Amino acid sequence: MTTGTAYYLGLDLSTQQLKCTVMNDAHAIVLEEAVNFDRDLPEFGTKHGAIQNGDVVTSPTIMWVKAMDILFERLKKSSVIGNIQGISGAGQQHGSVYWSERGMKALHQLDASKTLAEQLSDGFAIDQSPIWQDASTTQECRSLENLVGGPQALADLTGSKGYERFTGNQIAKMYNTRRDAYDETKHISLVSSFIASVLLGRLAPVDSPEGSGTNLMNIQTHKWEDKLLKHCGGDSLHDKLGLEPVEGGVELGKIHPFFVERYGFHPECGIMPFTGDNSATLVSMNLKEGDCVVSLGTSDTVLVYLKQGAAKATTEAHLMAHPTDPTGFMGMLCYKNGSLTRQHIRDQYAHGDWDEFNKLLQEKSAKDCMGFYYSMQEIIPFAKGIYRFQKGQPVEEFADPSINVRAIVESQFLSMRIRLQRMTTVESKRILATGGAAANHEILKILSNVFGLPVYKQKGMNSASLGGSLLAKYGTLHGKTAFQDMMKQQQADEPELVCEPDLESTQQYAARLDEFNRLEKQVVDQQVS
Ligand code: ADP
Ligand code: XUL
Numbered sequence: 001m002t003t004g005t006a007y008y009l010g011l012d013l014s015t016q017q018l019k020c021t022v023m024n025d026a027h028a029i030v031l032e033e034a035v036n037f038d039r040d041l042p043e044f045g046t047k048h049g050a051i052q053n054g055d056v057v058t059s060p061t062i063m064w065v066k067a068m069d070i071l072f073e074r075l076k077k078s079s080v081i082g083n084i085q086g087i088s089g090a091g092q093q094h095g096s097v098y099w100s101e102r103g104m105k106a107l108h109q110l111d112a113s114k115t116l117a118e119q120l121s122d123g124f125a126i127d128q129s130p131i132w133q134d135a136s137t138t139q140e141c142r143s144l145e146n147l148v149g150g151p152q153a154l155a156d157l158t159g160s161k162g163y164e165r166f167t168g169n170q171i172a173k174m175y176n177t178r179r180d181a182y183d184e185t186k187h188i189s190l191v192s193s194f195i196a197s198v199l200l201g202r203l204a205p206v207d208s209p210e211g212s213g214t215n216l217m218n219i220q221t222h223k224w225e226d227k228l229l230k231h232c233g234g235d236s237l238h239d240k241l242g243l244e245p246v247e248g249g250v251e252l253g254k255i256h257p258f259f260v261e262r263y264g265f266h267p268e269c270g271i272m273p274f275t276g277d278n279s280a281t282l283v284s285m286n287l288k289e290g291d292c293v294v295s296l297g298t299s300d301t302v303l304v305y306l307k308q309g310a311a312k313a314t315t316e317a318h319l320m321a322h323p324t325d326p327t328g329f330m331g332m333l334c335y336k337n338g339s340l341t342r343q344h345i346r347d348q349y350a351h352g353d354w355d356e357f358n359k360l361l362q363e364k365s366a367k368d369c370m371g372f373y374y375s376m377q378e379i380i381p382f383a384k385g386i387y388r389f390q391k392g393q394p395v396e397e398f399a400d401p402s403i404n405v406r407a408i409v410e411s412q413f414l415s416m417r418i419r420l421q422r423m424t425t426v427e428s429k430r431i432l433a434t435g436g437a438a439a440n441h442e443i444l445k446i447l448s449n450v451f452g453l454p455v456y457k458q459k460g461m462n463s464a465s466l467g468g469s470l471l472a473k474y475g476t477l478h479g480k481t482a483f484q485d486m487m488k489q490q491q492a493d494e495p496e497l498v499c500e501p502d503l504e505s506t507q508q509y510a511a512r513l514d515e516f517n518r519l520e521k522q523v524v525d526q527q528v529s
Contacts, residue, residue, distance in 0.1 A: 010467065010469030013091045018068065020465050060129070065120050076264060084269050088271075088471035089275075089472075093277060095190065100124060102122060120198075125184040158217060171237065187242050251272055254270060277464040281303065288305070292451075294433050297435035303331070306328065306426075311331065317422070333420065342443075349402050358442040362442060365403075372388075409443055432457070434458065444498055448501045454501065
């Protein structure tokens with residue numbers, strides 16, 4: 001490769017944007033860029049990056065391809081591109097792409113005189129990719145659980161019980177209801193391995209954390225589980241997935257000449273396995289035991305590093321393979337009603353203004369009020385609708401409606417606190433906050449008070465794409481250096497302390513946990529009756 005500083009590119013194809021981070025060898029961020037789907041690609045008519053049709057939620061596959069065209073066009077203008085040694089990154093988890101035979105051919109023969117979108121526009125057996133917000137496969141979930149002996153048995157085998165958004169259940173729905181399109185599908189990628197495939201010009205494997213988001217991979221061996229594949233997609237699913245999941249720290253191959261000719265990448269630039277946005281976030285924070293990540297993005301997630309032996313599959317949390325420790329695990333809680341639902345409450349009660357939202361957060365107390373805000377079908381608990389209680393009694397609206405602002409934030413964090421305690425016996429010592437809403441100090445203050453823990457934040461805006469650039473560098477080391485050692489060799493910026501808890505307030509929250517559990521149960525029972 002050319003002389004000069006070495007750079008590493010991390011991409012993150014998230015729900016609302018395609019983001020990228022370029023870091024140098026000293027792990028300092030030198031460039032961040034983002035293509036926003038609604039704003040930069042309005043012709044697709046997405047709202048917050050997605051198209052919702054009841055419980056069916058998708059994104060146009062070719063929109064993601066166009067976003068890549070735009071992003072690389074912007075990067076072309078930067079001086080770093082020829083010195084990028086490796087590329088890795090992340091995708092929103094679970095989403096899937098259905099390549100046709102034609103698409104695979106076009107991928108192999110990418111021509112630098114045309115855009116990616118021009119060449120891949122008729123390359124997919126279906127043009128809408130199901131994404132993680134989809135909740136339309138409950139039947140497929142129960143069927144898969146029944147196959148192996150129930151939800152806990154499926155969790156023991158794959159790390160999670162059957163979840164609507166998990167790729168295996170999405171594939172099963174297509175297999176059962178759109179057989180023609182299924183048969184036309186040559187290969188299936190996840191969002192993460194889709195970007196890696198485009199960069200390689202051939203099918204890329206998923207990594208083991210991404211395999212854990214399918215309900216199809218054995219969580220211990222990290223191999224596809226044949227009986228689950230057959231059940232979800234018949235005999236051909238193994239071939240459609242193509243390759244077994246891989247671990248991080250390897251190089252899949254060199255970048256396709258298309259990117260060298262069209263954008264000026266170096267021909268030796270390596271493409272590393274891409275991972276999920278949550279596992280990439282975990283990588284960016286270099287978690288230690290006792291660290292707990294709270295990511296407040298489109299989804300809200302809670303992430304912990306579980307060493308072998310400390311990890312137990314449950315029917316509430318997800319156990320996923322760890323992106324850089326093949327014997328370790330990532331424990332995760334995932335909430336669908338994260339930023340978009342907070343935003344909805346902001347629009348309704350604070351005139352769409354975060355400053356007004358924050359003022360209400362500071363001024364209002366929700367002591368007698370409890371709310372449960374599931375505008376979209378929630379994952380934990382499986383519930384939908386908005387429910388309010390004042391002095392323990394159900395009400396249509398609080399006496400002071402502006403209390404909803406505080407009630408939603410408190411309710412979201414109380415749920416996390418309760419479930420984190422059930423997920424691991426390792427005591428958390430600090431919270432590392434990230435995601436779009438981590439920009440909001442008032443929200444972080446409540447987070448700190450609910451958990452009774454200090455909250456830290458990392459420099460840089462995009463933790464998943466930063467994690468991607470670290471994984472890119474890790475791959476260039478070809479397994480000769482452990483990830484932890486790679487991190488130790490650099491004087492990286494320590495996360496910055498942003499809030500310390502007010503312990504009196506923490507005690508008050510602790511005193512409300514039983515009531516939270518009781519009222520939440522009431523809401524959930526109401527759903528099934
Ligand atoms: P993605 O899931 O696409 O990676 P981000 O992590 O970029 O999403 O988060 C985007 C969300 O961040 C937006 O939907 C918005 O609601 C939220 N957000 C941005 N700024 C603020 C703020 N000041 N306060 C609260 N939420 C915010
Ligand atoms: C995790 C999940 C979401 C997506 C989008 O299971 O569904 O967090 O990864 O961010």
